[in-house]
Amino acid sequence: MILKVCVGSACHIKGSYDVIKTITKIIEEEGLEKEVELKACFCLNNCTEGVSVVIDNEEEIYSFSKENTEGKFKEIIKERVL
Template sequence: MIVQICVGSSCYLKGAERIVELFQTAIAEHKLEDDITLAGSFCTGKCNRIGVTVTVNDEVYTGITTENFKDFFTEKVLKPIEAERKGLGNGMSDAEKI
């Protein structure tokens, strides 16, 4: 799984650095270092008034904040990895994608 965090000026001002730290911590806590490639990205052009833009396997999500990070990580990162390990696909419906 490839997770890219926007570090463009708008997302940076909205806390991209802290979101990177949260991802690093969560990846380590769940021992997902071999499953996730974490990277920064330039502006995706999907800016939101609230939070940071994060791309997971080419699916763009906006509005990621320290407050909603845990739920986002569980739903969009952890569950799909667990499903993939069980052979159940990516765990995301088209309605959840932007």
């Protein structure tokens, strides 16, 4: 699975680097390094929401924040990996 987190201007201001740090920590803690690849990308054209995250180039764009990243990771991403 490839996870892309937007680091464009709007997402950067909304905390994209905090989201990336949290996702990286979860991937390491859960031992998912072989299952989940984390990449930074630029604008996903979802600038009015939180930090934009896309899974495997799907059309759906998820909005993450520093506060909800752990819950959303477990709810959306971990479900798909296991």
